[in-house]
Amino acid sequence: MMLPKGSSLSPKMFDLLNSFEENMAERLRKIKPPGKEDILCLTWMRSAMELLCEIHADIKVLITSLELPVCDWEDKWIDVYLDNSVKLLDICIAFSSEISRLKQGHLFLRCLLHDLESASPKKFIQARSSLDGWKQHMASKNPRLDNIFSVMDSLAQTLDLPKIKNSSKGKVLMRAMYGVKVVTLLICGVFAAAFSGSSKKLMDLPVPETCLWAQAFSDLQTCVNSKIRNTDPEKALVFLKEVESVDSGVRKVYPIVQDGVENPVEAQVLQKLKSDLEKAAGELCQGLELVAKEVDGFFQVVFTGRDALLSNLRLVGNVFEQGETSLNVQGPPVR
Template identity: 60%
Template structure:
């Protein structure tokens, strides 16, 4: 077969994946059941760790970094599970491969959109640095320049990133992909499909939260109903209720952003703007200096949080990309091994290349 050149097939309509993964007649061996249980219990623990003890932690850049880190760990665990199952790609059903390739492309697109928004936010941080430089060096002579830069900050942060526009449609298609292909006569395949289902749910959820945070809209939030038969179902439900509920509440109260560090910087910038615009009164000098100090601290936290998050998004991008490349490489290798026309073995083919 020649998978890389074929167009992606349409994804399956959303249904009950658990029914297809574990039909009534299926029985897993104790070893396979233990592998599946271990995977799902680890996933459940991972989801529980993302439930903040304090709601003020929700959508801090620190929490977002932890969420992306958790996602990377789950995708790495899937690779490990495939190895432990000793399920070679030649045994994969073509439908599994189609779904995997389609999902991987969409996840790469989402990563690119997220990275673009992080870069845009970092550009906003540079504007704050310009404000601080002007006001800390000689504020009396540079108020006009600082005022213009603060105004540019407000416009920049309030603008929308066009790269985020497609996130909603991508997320909806990923929800459709939760409906898994039927697994026939393969106990290992059933284990893999159920494990992949869990990771895809985690992926869709975290990506939807990021999309909502970056776009400034709760429309990108998704609410998924998970079968209680999944060992991680309760942990997921608790996490989803906690995070989605708080984000919706923030937007209902008119917050222009739900990113905690960005909100902290913006609040100080709003406090500074009238001082810079109208000039300082004698009784405002101390408050002005305190605001500058606070702005420097909060801007530093904001910049550091963005840098750390950008690295985690990049790690996830590379995990998805290398997994996709490995699958395509294995498919090409299987073509080589089974093509009777070539008449050479794998080692000879590698030498030729």
């Protein structure tokens, strides 16, 4: 696509590109889950966000290896990079916001579990209040998520990177950036679907077979998209296994809390349900903490890369301005 037939790269450039694409293919193969049931869970999402951090770090290493200083970057490359980085930062902020919302819901579960320590009618009234609070909180929508899909659509529209004519280093850089963007769109699409409970905006991104990571990407995309599309949105608040487990426990506890406990058998059943719910709530809270850490790490990777580019651009501009000043100080040439 960006390296059409007939184009040639030096052995060094060819090796750099191959190494980058082979590493990305290996990373993609590692996060392909063994079973479809392992996709929509916080453990997989943590691994997927780790992948994004790694490949965005890889692109930084590639830029250094290319020995392509910012002063040699074309304006259109810089514009693409800066525009994309802003969109990725917006996506990270939205994901962090949704994770925080889910963690706030966990507060209702803590209150509920505390109230269930006693079978007194007063505590059951408080438990019902916590249950209602959980249900209402989880049914609410996060407005930040609404903007994610439009941001991702705009990112997808920039997949056709600028044509590079006379720079082999530029061709390698643009092709590597294309790969990073495609993988980023896939992972962010899964996150957006999992958090929003909607598969309507999932993307099926075709990639050229000439990319060494094409097969690994296609396998992963088919796996995750088919699982999400086969999930019934009417049966889940969000497409997350941990949230579904907690919600299932809440629905089982609710009728007992509402009707009260009248005999030892019902008391034993309640304690078993409470234990199961406590375990599910703990797994949800721990999973959210780990994913939140990775999302924050991805934000930092994107932000530091953008900041470094802007700093280099300012440095180049200052050097250029100083050069012009020194020429002016010398005055007109002697004739």
